[in-house]
Amino acid sequence: MSDENTNTVNKKRIYSAIQPSGQLTLGNYLGALRNFPKLQGDYDCVYCIANMHSLTVRQDPEQLKERIYSLLALYLACGLDPEKNVLYLQSHVHEHAELAWILNCYTYNGELSRMTQFKDKSSKHADNINAGLFTYPVLMAADILLYQSDFVPIGQDQKQHLELSRDIADRFNKLYGQTFVVPAPLISKQGARIMSLQDPDKKMSKSDTNTSNFVLIVEDPASIMKKFKKAVTDSEAEVRYDEENKPGVSNLINIYASVTDKSVPDVEKEFEGARYGEFKMAVGQAVIDALAPVREKYEELMGDKGYLEKVLKEGREKASAIASVTLRDVYEKVGFVV
Ligand code: TYM
Numbered sequence: 499m500s501d502e503n504t505n506t507v508n509k510k511r512i513y514s515a516i517q518p519s520g521q522l523t524l525g526n527y528l529g530a531l532r533n534f535p536k537l538q539g540d541y542d543c544v545y546c547i548a549n550m551h552s553l554t555v556r557q558d559p560e561q562l563k564e565r566i567y568s569l570l571a572l573y574l575a576c577g578l579d580p581e582k583n584v585l586y587l588q589s590h591v592h593e594h595a596e597l598a599w600i601l602n603c604y605t606y607n608g609e610l611s612r613m614t615q616f617k618d619k620s621s622k623h624a625d626n627i628n629a630g631l632f633t634y635p636v637l638m639a640a641d642i643l644l645y646q647s648d649f650v651p652i653g654q655d656q657k658q659h660l661e662l663s664r665d666i667a668d669r670f671n672k673l674y675g676q677t678f679v680v681p682a683p684l685i686s687k688q689g690a691r692i693m694s695l696q697d698p699d700k701k702m703s704k705s706d707t708n709t710s711n712f713v714l715i716v717e718d719p720a721s722i723m724k725k726f727k728k729a730v731t732d733s734e735a736e737v738r739y740d741e742e743n744k745p746g747v748s749n750l751i752n753i754y755a756s757v758t759d760k761s762v763p764d765v766e767k768e769f770e771g772a773r774y775g776e777f778k779m780a781v782g783q784a785v786i787d788a789l790a791p792v793r794e795k796y797e798e799l800m801g802d803k804g805y806l807e808k809v810l811k812e813g814r815e816k817a818s819a820i821a822s823v824t825l826r827d828v829y830e831k832v833g834f835v836v
Pocket of ligand 1: 513514515516517518525526527528529530531548551637638641642650651652653654655656659689690691692693701702703
């Protein structure tokens with residue numbers, strides 16, 4: 499099946515998803531969310547709320563429900579128009595679980611055990627290394643392949659999972675003939691790997707237990723500024739990009755460059771001779787300015803659950819219409835009676 503056959507008006511298809519397993523951080527914003535609205539119009543875009551992935555780590559049911567609405571409100575608040583994009587909830591489209599099962603049978607244990615996120619998460623949740631955590635990348639492959647996706651905008655940490663999706667698609671296509679579009683990652687130059695503010699050797703993560711390590715998209719400005727003021731730097735006094743020797747300062751340069759759409763050399767020039775205190779406040783203010791309109795819109799949307807429900811319902815219909823065509827083709831190819 500070629501993408502021309504499945505995608506509307508011959509536009510290339512974009513697909514991405516975010517887990518509603520915590521409040522989203524500046525890392526999620528710069529690595530993924532912020533890039534999504536730029537693609538609408540030129541591409542046929544599908545964005546998923548990956549709630550099935552979230553179950554791989556224990557969730558409080560009431561909180562998970564609330565976070566689903568919250569993530570949808572963020573998609574909309576960042577500028578995604580539900581008329582131009584398909585916005586939907588993963589568990590609303592039963593084909594995800596069904597295709598994931600099939601693809602599980604075309605994925606090797608060896609491949610899954612090489613996934614760095616699995617190794618990471620199983621050390622963090624040693625009391626709950628469940629099978630879902632292990633096969634998580636297969637569900638992610640099912641998400642992407644169901645929609646015949648050409649490009650997948652993601653942060654650096656998801657690149658390995660995307661490569662596995664490509665391998666699974668290729669393997670299936672070789673066995674059964676053209677079935678899936680083989681997806682390519684879209685990783686922005688800046689913002690693809692935002693690091694923790696206190697521990698810049700590890701990535702900024704929404705599941706971090708130390709709240710000083712991250713900034714939330716909907717955090718209040720005073721708190722954002724406080725976190726940037728105490729962000730870890732180094733003993734030099736030079737705003738210079740050097741990931742290896744100056745990870746804290748390089749992370750702040752990256753954040754500033756990303757929210758202001760400037761290049762790294764331009765940022766270095768702008769802060770030549772500046773003290774770290776001054777630089778950190780400028781980064782904090784730039785982040786506050788970038789997030790303020792998102793937060794305002796988000797709060798408005800969270801007050802209108804009826805509207806959010808309506809968007810989810812429409813998204814479910816549009817997503818199911820695409821996913822069902824792919825799954826039927828797969829069922830026929832593997833020899834199920836349909
Ligand atoms: P998730 O929910 O952890 O993260 C959502 C997106 O945010 C990016 N990201 C970051 N980017 C830059 N710096 C950071 N510190 C940072 N932290 C997170 C992630 O790379 C991601 O793009 N498995 C996925 C969700 C998923 C998915 C999919 C993605 C499920 N199915 C299909 C794409 C296609 C995940 O857990 O992302």
